[in-house]
Amino acid sequence: AGASFSLTTGKQTYDLTLLDFNDADFSGFVAIDGDAEVVWYYQHNAPTLAVDQDDDHNLVFGQLNGVKFFEIEPDGTVVNEVSDTLDDGSICSPAGRWHHESLIQPGGEVYFLGSEIQDVEINGEARQQTGDSVVVWDRNTGTVSTLFSLFDFLDPVTDRTPASDIVADFYWRGCDQAENSEDWTHANSVWKDDQGSIIVSLRHLNQIISVSPDADSLEWRLGGPGSDFSFPDPGDQFYHQHTAQRLPNGNILLFDNGNARPPSEGGQFSRALELELDFDSMEATKVWEYRFSPDLYAECCSSVERLANGNTVLVFGIDAAQDICCRTFTLVEADQAGNTVSVIEISSPGKAIQYRAKAISSIDGEFTK
16 A cells, blocks of 8 residues: 555656565565556565566466465466475475576476575585576476576586675575575576577676576676686676576676675666677677666666667666665666666565566556557
8 A cells, every 4th residue: 555656757668567566565566557557466475576477468476485486367366386395394306495587488388496505615614505406397297397507517616706605594595494505606587598598697606607508518607707708898797687688689688786896897886787798709898788877776686678679677676775664666768878768766665675677568468559
């Protein structure tokens, strides 16, 4: 009842924005139109995370508490669900605790992120490392399988940053739920490009990786330790990014949160960033960015999406400097020149984050005249 959606600038060029929405007295999703009016909502019985929309308009999303993934019809009818907890109450095996992503694939499969724990000797000390995996839910058969684990391609001894040492109460610790496990990679998005390669964003490594379509090999690493690409302009580097994806033109689009960005590169601010990858020189170069004016810093969450008309939709998903009682989340559409097309401000009592924003054209087949 206390939620507020306010159009403060311009008018967006697309129809609807689908938002995960969790506040003090509501969990679920809402869709708002270009006038910042709520035109649809779905209330769930637990906090929700990533959502994706299928061709039949059904929605697939994750639930945070008692981790499950659901498929619902636009009227809210649950038609499919899968839990990472077995009948005996143990955390699922082999996929680990699920988190952060819901990516629908043709044929009924859904990709999301799992996790596993391994004991690793680092500097002569045995330390538990939580690494991520890409998990596949086949809605036709009800089966869940692991496509690959980051332990297959990366070395937790050398491929790490200071953030990899964090021991915190992250809910995707893995099957053992070990209290002292370190959040080594903290993957937060999965994307499949036009060639079938799997693009994964690793927040704690400040890195994006591309895995081969057969999931057997690592194709390249961008940013962070062991990067295959250099940045001729240090200001083009990204930090603690979200929603990394490869565009049809081959460029990488991401939301650059900017955590611990060095002062020499501009300090802590957030932006949408598009990088061109040169596979001859193995250099990465900024070709487009969007920065709000004045700068916003979203240390967590957030998303970016490229529209068919070339514009970009992004949401600044948190400002931890604001009290949780009254945080404001900024939803923006920007054009190809980096200019602001529209701004919608979102707030609600007890709403701590805005995880993602997704542009959609319809809830259940209806369209604007």
